[in-house]
Amino acid sequence: MSKADVEHGTGMMNTSESLNTDLLKQLEAMNQPEHTSSECWSSAASLVREASVWILFGAVLWIGTLLAVGANA
Secondary structure (H helix, E strand, O other): OOOOHHHHHHHHHHHHHHHHHHHHHHHHHHHHHHHOOOOOHHHHHHHHHHHHHHHHHHHHHHHHHHHHHHOOO
């Protein structure tokens, strides 16, 4: 193995360690109180509830339109 191969491998190892360290810092930051109390950690129940209401509203409107058009035809 030449000296160039060793240096290249060491550079790759440093890059890998650097990326691992950066990832660890980002994961630790996600567990900080300012992040865990944010909206992205909240329950999705309200979003699902609102989406269900809009879907039902759309279905009722669609069926009403079909009945209105069918009654006039």
